[in-house]
Amino acid sequence: MRYHVSIIILGILSLICIWSCESQPKDTKKSAKINGVSLVASRDAIDSSHITPITNVNANYASVMPFGFIRSLESAEVLYNTDRQWRGERVDGVTETIKHLHNANIKVMLKPQIWISRGEFTGDMMMASEEHWTTLENSYEGFILLYAQLAQDTNAEWFCIGTELYNFVNARPKxxxxxxxxxxxxxxxxxxxxxNWDKVDKVTFWNEMDAIGADAYFPISEDKTPTIKASRQSWxxxxxxxxxLxxxxxxPILFTEYGYRSIDYSGNRPWESQREDGKINHEAQLNLTNALFKEFWNEPWFAGGFIWKWFHNHSEVGGMQNNRFTPQNKPVEKLIKEHYQQYSN
Structure with missing residues (x-):
């Protein structure tokens, strides 16, 4: 009798084990995402040593950003690929940078951007006449098609056709x-x-793109040091x-830029970039970044993002006395490294 009872008990335990094993997820690996950095153009040539810190944070993508320049909000001509620009803002420097990134198995989004003198917001650009619109369109097309060809020639995995140009996009759909x-x-x-975060749902050509790109400076918190829990709720x-959308x-949604300054109240108006002395707050930057990671990286409709911003001379930038956007040599860099590792290819 005891023998038969033992057999029955063993059978029940076996069934429980089988059910338990089958009910567990067979693959616990998280889906790979675009774990990117926004690589700031360098004044001088770069080499492979400048790429190593990017691989050290487990980034698998970098956005490379050549610039075109406009003299004012009313000016119509985009100036680009000139000898007066930094090397990293020109064709030769961009080609060099992409080569080093690809050699390190880091994929690339080529993201040509416009800079207006005195830092005027590109989204506010509006031409006063049809003649000026035509001049802008012709010069912008030359700028973008030059780098579209470079993206093709260098096998860049993504190409971004513009950044924060809503008035231009809205006024000139044809x-x-x-x-x-x-x-x-x-x-x-x-x-x-x-x-930009406040106009991303108003763009009408997303069906022509492979991802919906958002510069993710959404206002999240009015607190001096936002908590992770409160920030997640605000999202x-x-x-x-x-x-x-x-x-x-x-x-999918792609955060073409995301990030926070390491400064008090950095979740209130995250798009602000003016220099401010003091008010250093690494906990605010850390908590806000952590909340963003927790809210988005597990979503199947989310492609990933590029943190703003990353400089090539890693040992000389950021640090505990820096309250700017860069995560380099700050507590948030460790968070990024650990988080990106979970979602790597």
Whole structure:
């Protein structure tokens, strides 16, 4: 009798074990994401030693950002690839940078951008006449198609067709439609456009892109040092907006830029970039970044993002006395390294 009871008990335990094992997820590895850094253009040539710190934080992508310049909000001409620019802002420096990144198995988003003198916001750019619009369109097209060809020639995995240009995009839809068509005849990789957080849901050509690009400076907290829990809660309405946008266009959301300064109240107006003395707050930067990671990186409709911003001369930038955006040599750098490792290829 005891023998039969033992057999029955062993059988029940075996069934429990089988059920338990089958109920556990068979693959606990997290889905790979774009774990990127926004690599600031260098004045001088770079080499492989400048790429090593990027690999050390487990980044698998970097955005490379050549610049075109406009003299004022009313000026119509984009100046680009000139001898007066830093090496990293020109074709030769961009080509060199992409080569070193690819040699380190880091993929690339080529992201040409506009800088207006005195730091005026590009989204406010509006031409006063049809003549000025035509001049802007012709020079911007030359700028973008030059780098679309470079993206193709260097096998860049992504190409960003513009950054925070809402007035231009909204006022001149025919121009942007034909520009996208021209880009696609040159470049065969993935396309996105980087719109500012407050206009990303108003862009109408997302169906022509492979991802919806958002520069993710959404206001999250008015607290001096936001907590992770409160920051995650504050993300919910913005997250719903982004999820609905992804569903509408059947495209993933890509944070073409994201990040926070290591300064008091950095979640209140995260887009602000003016220099301020003191007010250093690494905990605020750490908590806000952690909350963003926890809210988005597990979502299937989210592609990943590029932290703003990363300098090539790692040992000379950032640090505990720096209250700017860069995560380099700050507590948040360790968080990024650990987080990116979980979502690597």
């Amino acid at each position: 121009f942007w439609s034909q520009l996208i068509k021209k880009i696609k005849t040159i470049y065969s990789g993935n396309l996105t456009y980087a719109e 919910q309405p913005w997250k719903t907006t982004l999820k609905n 992804s569903d509408t266009y059947n495209r």
